[in-house]
Amino acid sequence: xxxxxxxxxxxxxxxxxxxxxxxxYSSSVSVYLFWYVQYPNQGLxxxxxxxxxxxxxxxxxxxxxxxxKSQTSFHVRKxxxxxxxxxxxxxxxxxINAGNMLTFxxxxxxxxxx
Amino acid sequence: EAxxxxxxxxxxxxxxxxxxxxxxxxxxxxxxYWYQQALGLGLQFLLWYDEGEERNRGNFPPRFSGRxxxxxxxxxxxxxxxxxxxxxYLCASSLAETVYSNQPQHFGDGTRLSIL
Numbered sequence: 498x499x500x501x502x503x504x505x506x507x508x509x510x511x512x513x514x515x516x517x518x519x520x521x522y523s524s525s526v527s528v529y530l531f532w533y534v535q536y537p538n539q540g541l542x543x544x545x546x547x548x549x550x551x552x553x554x555x556x557x558x559x560x561x562x563x564x565x566k567s568q569t570s571f572h573v574r575k576x577x578x579x580x581x582x583x584x585x586x587x588x589x590x591x592x593i594n595a596g597n598m599l600t601f602x603x604x605x606x607x608x609x610x611x
Numbered sequence: 612e613a614x615x616x617x618x619x620x621x622x623x624x625x626x627x628x629x630x631x632x633x634x635x636x637x638x639x640x641x642x643x644y645w646y647q648q649a650l651g652l653g654l655q656f657l658l659w660y661d662e663g664e665e666r667n668r669g670n671f672p673p674r675f676s677g678r679x680x681x682x683x684x685x686x687x688x689x690x691x692x693x694x695x696x697x698x699x700y701l702c703a704s705s706l707a708e709t710v711y712s713n714q715p716q717h718f719g720d721g722t723r724l725s726i727l
Binding site: 529531533538539540541542543546548587589593596597598599600601602603604 | 615617642644646653654655656659666667669701703705713715716717718719720721
């Protein structure tokens with residue numbers, strides 16, 4: 498079995514401040530890791546992904562994430578947020594070669610205040 | 612490049628009725644996935660179709676079913692609707708499934724199904 502935990506359901510932050518959204522996962526097999534962003538009344542947009550190689554991956558809109566295998570974490574960061582980053586962020590994993598289903602965390606609502 | 616398109620945007624039904632949701636994948640994508648985003652339950656995997664075949668199914672009752680057509684578009688059918696089926700249903704598509712499942716899934720904007 499696998500599970501994904503997003504430790505914060507809401508993260509309020511002021512504009513231009515840095516932010517980190519946390520994600521931990523558990524899996525008995527190797528996984529691929531993803532972050533998706535959902536703006537109000539829209540579907541999910543791929544923010545970034547980790548498949549293999551360098552543990553630091555860059556995504557869209559200035560976000561980056563670091564895969565830490567020993568801590569089974571995949572936290573995403575942005576050095577300076579904008580009002581337009583206000584959205585719901587979902588961490589997700591796929592077990593490699595096991596059915597292609599994304600397992601999602603519960604989501605983190607990022608609220609950027611002016 | 613057109614993204615994943617879903618129709619209708621909103622669908623209102625009553626208990627016991629049947630609902631049909633439609634999805635057109637990104638051109639060139641052969642895999643289609645369905646997810647349910649229900650309040651309080653988060654995002655849950657429903658179904659995965661590839662090359663017209665059902666490849667994987669989530670933990671949902673048999674009244675949730677679907678199919679994939681030769682042009683790779685897909686339908687999700689929900690029979691005997693219950694109040695708890697109210698949710699946003701998201702469709703995603705990806706390039707052909709590889710052994711290592713490394714093709715990212717791209718999502719549509721969803722169909723909001725409301726059961727009265």
